[in-house]
Amino acid sequence: MGRAVSATIRNPILPGFNPDPSICRVGEDYYIATSTFEWYPGVQIHHSRDLVTWRLVGRPLDRASLLDLRGEPDSCGVWAPCLSHADGKFWLVYTDVKRLDGNFKDAHNYIVTAPAIEGPWSERAYVNSSGFDPSLFHDDDGLKWFVNMLWNHRDPAGARLRHPAFFGIALQEWDAQAGRLIGEAKTIFTGSPHGLVEGPHLHKRKGWYYLTTAEGGTGYDHAVTMARSRRLDGPYELHPNVHLITSKDAPAAPLQRAGHGQIVETPDGQVYHTHLCSRPLPGQSRSPLGRETAIQKCVWGDDDWLYLADGGQVPSVAVPPPFATPAAPARARERSVLSPDRLPPDFQWLRTPHPERIFSLAARPGWLRLIGRESIGSWFEQALVARRQEHFVYRAEVELDFEPRTFQQAAGLTAYYNRYKFHALAVGWSETAGRSLTILSCAGDYPEGRLTFPLPASVAVGEGPIRLAVSVDHARLQFAYALSDGVWRDIGPALDASLLSDEAGGGEHRSFTGAFVGMFAFDTSGGAAHADFRDFDYEGADDD
Incomplete structure (x- = not known):
């Protein structure tokens, strides 16, 4: 068929x-x-x-x-x-x-x-x-x-x-x-x-x-x-x-x-106009997906002015295409395949034109090695590799192999907007628990950028690879982890995902990006400790 x-x-x-x-x-x-x-x-x-x-x-x-x-x-x-x-x-x-x-x-x-x-x-x-x-x-x-x-x-x-x-x-x-x-x-x-x-x-x-x-x-x-x-x-x-x-x-x-x-015109003279837009979370004026791209069908009036084909000025969600086209299949779970040559296309990093300073795909084939540099939120050189949040409901998970030796070294999974707005589940080290899990949050604290630590105490996790996950359902964010037994365990309280939006913190006229989810590592001792990641999965659900 x-x-x-x-x-x-x-x-x-x-x-x-x-x-x-x-x-x-x-x-x-x-x-x-x-x-x-x-x-x-x-x-x-x-x-x-x-x-x-x-x-x-x-x-x-x-x-x-x-x-x-x-x-x-x-x-x-x-x-x-x-x-x-x-x-x-x-x-x-x-x-x-x-x-x-x-x-x-x-x-x-x-x-x-x-x-x-x-x-x-x-x-x-x-x-x-x-x-x-x-x-x-x-x-x-x-x-x-x-x-x-x-x-x-x-x-x-x-x-x-x-x-x-x-x-x-x-x-x-x-x-x-x-x-x-x-x-x-x-x-x-x-x-x-x-x-x-x-x-x-x-x-x-x-x-x-x-x-x-x-x-x-x-x-x-x-x-x-x-x-x-x-x-x-x-x-x-x-x-x-x-x-x-x-x-x-x-x-x-x-x-x-x-x-x-x-404006753009099709080969047969139909007219469309792109525009940015946002989709606020229900009941609030916060848009974690940031400003997105939409397109509207337009028509030239008898007065030679352009108008929306649907009339009025308000953009439509459903717009006629220029010609009949097969329906695109629904997007399935995306597992990021790491090759020695390049990152998967959805991923970016922050600021630096010298990525070899913050990550390597060749150091351990099949893994993404992040090289711990400055703190999460640094404006200069931080090892954070992430992809856009494209759905109101999603789950992302990744496997991490990392052995920190000091509390100044950490690596993990983050839902990130900017230095003032992020939640991060980190494998780190503490004097009481050794290698352990903690949560770092910056909940729109502009301009100070102070952290909060939602876990009352670090959770010891011993040695060996660990899987980390984050699940977002509109404004609710929950971290989880799994050890060698493969059993997923929620960790920490549910956090406010709406804070990862243009409108939170400093507000819509000083925040112009959108929420990302990805992997990070830092080593504020200057020792450049590395952390290895593989099998990054992102599974999103469209919001109707």
């Missing part, structure tokens, strides 16, 4: 931490690039041929000459890439943000190119540091234009804007041959009254230049704002509805925080 035909695109199309989607089409192939912030390598790129099923195909910023995030605060790093294709190659624009707090952002913008999505990617060309979330527009006359928001550190200058730091969208020509900006920058759009204008993308159709931007901040007031002009450099008039996509006035909508995306 043939497989059933899918009637819908199911949003989010990229579940888990995948924000700021930039989409481009090359022939019948679609690519989406999303932000990775402090996670390494930088920029996730997914591929699809039907807009329904997507596959991770690469993270191009994978060497020190392109990206070095050591020392950067949580939620800095790679913001809002723009992926495009012109002149027979891919163009990737990205920002490396070095600072979050205070009046400054120190946002450095770069461009790299490649003949194929798999690479090789060129060395980066520095553009400027005027703001973040830039894009590159390839006009049909062959000229290229760098489009970016301007960051204004002065306070309270720019009172004409709702938020004076977001100083409008600027346009400047990019000379690809010389690898630099030329001419003068011109501010072409200062945003709508909603304010906080950022994330610009240009699209040309029937002599109109359409500008889509993100507005309202990346929280629950987020929106896709649209404007258009007959001239590239403006003036731009606002969409009749101002916002093309937003959930800001629909608190019961399943897709919240909708904004920041880009």
